[in-house]
Amino acid sequence: MMRRHLLHSACGVVLLSVLTASPGFAHEQTGVGGGLAAGLLHPLTGLDHLVAMVAVGIWGAQLGGAAIWVLPIVFPLVMALGAVVGILKIGLPVPELVIALSALVLGLAVALRVRAPFVLAAAVVAVFAIFHGHAHGAELPSAANPLAYGCGFVVATGLLHAFGITIGALARWPGGERVIQGVGAAIAALGGYFLVTSLGVAA
């Protein structure tokens, strides 16, 4: 069963990459290729965003129950709300700090297998989603093709999510739980590092 799932996701990724790499887009609309690439790469280049996003996926899989389906479906929407705030140039307080903090909290939650109540978990993730979306949304209007940027951004975020959920699925194997906790600890450590640097900048 798992192998089939993997096959599916692999096929999906290949299809997607072919679609996005298709020079046909670039041919017809100016800047679509550039916009897509920028949107795809943006979430991948900011390490603080990246680790927090993966942590969201893992934590969702760990919590199970409602979280495993609410998370992938609602998260993008909340993130888009944050992006709209960013597009409208409404400032949020200390964004760097909150992102780093969320990486730390999410990483710790995964490492310590915190069984937080669903509402609390959702609130923590939502705060992160809004700040995360805000940071990207602020860049959207200046993209060569905003729609392409948005698509790339959403696809990259979704893939990171899926990556996190896949790691979370490791728990089915013996010893997988330990690996997950290790990953969580690493994420928390990175989050702590970013927190210290952003505090240093702020001070």
Added chain:
Amino acid sequence: MTGWRVLQVVLLALAALLHSRSATAHQATLGVLEFREMRPGVFIGRWTTLPKDGANRIELKMPAHCLLRLPELNCGDKGLVGQMTIANLGEDMSAAIIRVTSLNGETRSYTISAANPVVTVLGTDAPTLDTWLELGKTYINFGIDHILLGADHLLFVLGLIWIVQGGWRLLKTITAFTIGHSASLAATAFGWIGVPEGPLNACIALSIVFVGVEIVKQQRGEIGLTARYPWAVAFSFGLVHGIGFASALAGLGLERRILPAALLFFNVGVEIGQILFVLLVLALIWAHRRLGAVLPSWGAELPAYAIGSVSMFWFLGRLVRVLALA
């Protein structure tokens, strides 16, 4: 048994065609342009016979990597490889000859006419890998374009798929069609057979009418010729369609020495286009089954009648044109 009879008739007709090679019409030459290679890839060109209404009115187009500023033509390291065209041919001037003399003194002539507005040049030296790549790219693309723009060929293939319904039989049938049209395409391109274009196009249209009739027969529960010997029908009509492909190739004014390669690449392009079309149709058939989106029973015969009517319309139109010319 009937399958063999049809095959015999087709073969007889082909044999007759072999003897009736169409003569190529001679057009008045109104300009001769000579290019002489001075350094590798650099030519000096001049009109040895001026066209009637002045040389500077002629829109000569050289391959994209060449810089033409008469009298100089600079093609750089790649040399003179690719397609030469005169864009505005046909108004006052019916034909022009371009003569290229290479460094080693070899001279080649290319005739550009309204019927052959493009000539493909393989360079003055022995062909290199680049030349072949260039040639391959040009002719594979040309083949794909040709099949995708040939609505009559596509409609015929669609009819075949409809009758044979996928699976191994379809693979065999499409292969037979491919062999058939490749053979006659080669034979026509090398000048072994010649068929006047008008009647041929009418025949192609008629082949689709035939397939349409076969679909209707099949839907009524009769086992037609195509259902019984799909490969034989596909092969014989493939021969007819192949001659049609060749007429497109003939318009490109190919040098004799690159003809086999160009033919191969062109055919590869045609196959790519054909496979894409077959895959698309199969995917759509699968999608329709999956969606349960099938025509109601009263409309089941509509597609066959549509194919038949469209092709009959083509046939009559083409027949009228043939009779008008005769």
Added chain:
Amino acid sequence: MSLRLRTSLLTALLLLTQVQIADAHIVSARLGDFYAGALHPLLTLQDVVAWAALGLLAGSLGAASGRWLVAVFPLGLCLGLALAVAAGLAPTPPIVDAATILVIGLLLAAALRIPVALLCMLAFVLGVMRGVANAGELVPQTDRVLYAAGLASAGYVAITLIMALVLAFRRPETEPASSWRGIAVRAIGGWLAAIGLMMAGLSLAT
């Protein structure tokens, strides 16, 4: 559906995405306007996103509702094109386009069982909107009928294939919307809604 069939279909799709038919001169040939009409929407991101969203929504609702779109959507495209040419209908403002994607995304994410009539209406309206938008590419030399045929064919092929692929993946007949396949499709709905929301925000900001 057997795995072999699925693999071959995926391969076919892969092949299809890699062909560069847009290569200059096909569009300038005799039947070229057909391909101009067929390729323009497939190479325009706005169309790709909107069509994919509609196909996903219809496919997730099952074959019984989806099959109507095979005809309704291309008809909408043709009508939109005709209205743009004959009545000079202007394309919808970006905020409406964005809102459409947002609504379709939300419907998909919520896995609402919307009635067939509503789905058809949605598809028809979207078809008209995209038909009008695609009329922007017409020049006086374009053969209108061929262009419309190409556009309608592209709409038919795209919507039929996407719906069937979603159906094959999602298996709504046997598996509930809370299976992982159902969640995957709904997650895409969430993503689409996110794109729509961001675009709406952008069109408000500018």
